[in-house]
Amino acid sequence: MTKQERVTFVINTLKELYPTIPIPLDHKDPYTLLIAVLLSAQCTDVRVNQITPLLFAKADNPYDMIKMSVEEIRDIIRPCGLSPMKSKGIHGLSHILIDKHGGEVPQSFEYLEELPAVGHKTASVVMSQAFGVPAFPVDTHIHRLMYRWNLTNGKNVVQTEKDAKRIFPEEIWNDLHLQIIWYGRQYSPARGWDLEKDIITKTVGRKTVLDGYYKK
Numbered sequence: 001m002t003k004q005e006r007v008t009f010v011i012n013t014l015k016e017l018y019p020t021i022p023i024p025l026d027h028k029d030p031y032t033l034l035i036a037v038l039l040s041a042q043c044t045d046v047r048v049n050q051i052t053p054l055l056f057a058k059a060d061n062p063y064d065m066i067k068m069s070v071e072e073i074r075d076i077i078r079p080c081g082l083s084p085m086k087s088k089g090i091h092g093l094s095h096i097l098i099d100k101h102g103g104e105v106p107q108s109f110e111y112l113e114e115l116p117a118v119g120h121k122t123a124s125v126v127m128s129q130a131f132g133v134p135a136f137p138v139d140t141h142i143h144r145l146m147y148r149w150n151l152t153n154g155k156n157v158v159q160t161e162k163d164a165k166r167i168f169p170e171e172i173w174n175d176l177h178l179q180i181i182w183y184g185r186q187y188s189p190a191r192g193w194d195l196e197k198d199i200i201t202k203t204v205g206r207k208t209v210l211d212g213y214y215k216k
Helices: 001-016 032-041 047-060 070-080 085-101 111-115 120-129 139-149 159-168 172-185 198-203 207-215
Strands: none
Touching: 001 172, 001 207, 032 047, 032 085, 032 120, 047 070, 085 111, 111 120, 111 159, 120 172, 139 159, 139 172, 139 198, 159 172, 172 198, 198 207
16 A cells, blocks of 8 residues: 555545544633643543533633632642643633733634643644634544554654644544544554454554554
8 A cells, every 4th residue: 555545545434434523522612622622631531521511610711710719720620630730721821811812712823822731732622623724633642543554653743743734635634633533542542452443553554563463
């Protein structure tokens, strides 16, 4: 298989498996998505979706959020981990949104990445899912699968994102990154991986990855 044939196989298989794509994090607008994505760092989406209704019942916009103290926010979000940093980030970015952006989430990578506790991946998710701007946020699933599928060298997430954007058509980035995440969770996890169920890796996988699997 040529690289282009592998890419086409990946795209077509994911399209067949996920014709409609569930959104992993529950939200109702750009602000609640931003907070949910921030909370998801080193935390499962399932856990985030259990915690955000508790937080959003008290504050689902920056104006209400800054009425709460950092400690009150931290107590609610504690189960998501990294709560000291995340609570300060949520409180701080809510202030900045009010002071600099009229209480709205800016539709700009540059402005989003200036916000506390918001990195490139979080900004990419918000730009993609809230505003429909083409982006390719790379999480651990995408990083792992792009390496297994021999589409990146796996050096780091920055390189993986560059490679993904180079080989996949821009008009499908927003759907594709979600399809890869769901596929990774269902068929190609880091632990408890059954290659027989993982049709994509079995078909296009990197030789060293396949050899390593069969040696086990």
